[in-house]
Amino acid sequence: MSGLSISRRGLLAGVSALGASAALSACGAKTGEDSSAGSAAKADTSGSTVKVGLLNSLSGTMAISEVTVHNALLLAVEEINAAGGVLGKKLKPVSQDGASDWPTFAEKAEGLIKDDKVVATFGCWTSASRKAVKPVFERYKSLLFYPVQYEGLEQSPYIFYTGATTNQQIVPALDYLKKQGLTRLYLVGSDYVFPRTANKIIKAYAEANGMKVVGEDYAPLGSTEFSTIVNKVKDSGADAVFNTLNGDSNVAFFKEYKSSGLTAKKMPVLSVSIAEEEVKSIGTQYLEGQLTAWNYYQTTPGSANSAFVKAYQAKYGKDRPTSDPMEAAYISVHLWKAMVEKAGSFDVAKVKAASDGITFDAPEGEVTVDGTTQHVHKTARIGKVGADGLIEEVWNSGKPIEPDPYLKGYSWASGLS
């Protein structure tokens, strides 16, 4: 009996508390009003060092890939510090673990900006994590450098994209397949945003270029059951497979592919998410002769790359490969440094204004920042997996391709977005 009366009293208190909080709510800005005064976070540039945020998944399913990016970022920071820092200030890297969980990425991004007062943040891998942190960087007007090839259709004023957009990776890959006479394609991908968007683009391209998509299948992320899909691929009469599978699924897919008797000669697989690190974990015997599309390989010629590979292996071990996302992460720090030095300030608005036309002698060849889209001009490269597990280039676009995240320059893509 007494319990009931207590609760009634408690209920009353709860309701009045709710009322109080509702009354408090009247102070905030309404949507559409300008509320920027209270929200832009100030980076701390007062000391002899400035903090930079490194936001990668150091645990969880994405850790295997993102740790390599984290390593490359640390290498770049170390090099910059050894050369005297940026505007006379040493960089202090602050690492935060996104834990392969998208809301955690948003939480950590906010922590880096507000608690650590970083001057810029580098990181994220999956599109889902980038979409989760995008509003945070926009809210606090802070910069993120995103180093992974992605599905395009984005242009945040507070993100610089140093990996490839679709017209620097997927479209050149399709051009290459068409030139080889491989016009009947089977699309296999993991079930998430990048593969689904990539396949939409591929289908539009195929229709306009006399190619034919003979099948399209998605497997849940992390799925390892591929016998059904491989059987369908085998019976489809396709000339080639366009593979947008991510992570562990590739291991199961390529094992099944080989054991069903399909080979790189009979029906090549062109993959857009398999780099040197993944070749190692999948097993070279399953991948030898298969195709990949990237902007950088460990074997890319040039003194900038041999210096990068040498420095990376000296720091992390002789047998560690370098890959495209690692290189894009590495150059992102150097590009940011060049922007800050051109601007003469760490101020975000000034850095953004100085970004257009910044060039860097990158391991992948010279790259140039496009200030309008905040993407980078990059050379597309098709590679073939060799017996040693490295990827040898078989074709490149000859010169850096201008980034076009919304594919505005391609008439066949007009219906896409």
Next chain:
Amino acid sequence: MTTTVTSRARLARFRAPGGFLLGAVLLLGVAPLVLPDFRLSLLAKYLCYAIVAVGVSLAWGRGGLLVLGQGVFFGLGGYAMAMHLKLADATAAGETLPDFMQLYGTSDALPWWWEPFRSPLFALVMTVVLPMAVAAALGFFVFRRRVKGAYFAILSQALAAALAIWLVGQQATTGGTNGLTDIQGFFGYDLNDPVNQRMVYLVIAAALLLVMVLARQLFVSRFGELLVAVRDSEERVRFLGYNPANVKLVAYVVAAGMAGLAGALFVPAVGIISPALIGIVPSIGFVIGAAVGGRASLVGAVLGAVAVAWAQSTLSDAFPAAWTYLQGLLFVVAVGFLPGGLASLATLLRNRRTRPDSSGGAV
């Protein structure tokens, strides 16, 4: 002797309202004053998990139903809220479709099942009613067929996995793996304004207090007694003439409603809802906090949920690889060796002290 008993009883009468008042002062008064914006928004997120834990405490702690699929209800509430907020954002920006539909969508029209969520009232009601309806439909068949224990746990997990996979597959209408992100406004208030972020925190804290009052009322009611009786001996309750299926159903449905409310409040606090918050792993995560703190104790479950979420935020940076193991270990220790959670630790120690001769026995 008798005087001490009555004074202790009198003290006990004031323990619950006193504790409630203390909690209210801490959450609504002290926390907003001492915590900076960023910490307060983290606390808001933890309190959402605590609201789920209150439901877990009811269904699992009191009712013995190992609810390993609370992510489903959390997600339904979250998506109902986020769908409305995305539509409101789009309308405010002068667009007909939310941003992700313009990018990934296949048609220029809004899917029919999105349309009703334009109404703020409908969306608000649905954040709680939708999860409760799903729980009622599922529970009706499951409890009637006397599905119990591990089978019930597996079933609720399967549901969580199925919903997450379905949401990922429907990229054009649900945002796929990305989920619904970039939420700008909350019923006309700009979420980019720190003042409004504080308002969201206060609403969440008030909701938690309300939910705790409701749960306590259920605990001490006749229904609460019956629920414990069903947990401890379902057959006896049936012989007494009650239908255990109905008792369990009510607990399950109320817990689902609480998870739905938590999901709905999570959206303005964190600004995102995605399938990653719905699947098997987060569903287990919702239970761990309650298990560690003490699933049968309301305050234990709430503090456990907040503490585990806080530990995850702080420890995962220092020991990223070790955190997952630690989380698993906590769960094993709590369930295997301390079924009452940390809340029972004090009682356990007190009992050991008063009965020194039994200290050598099994604990």
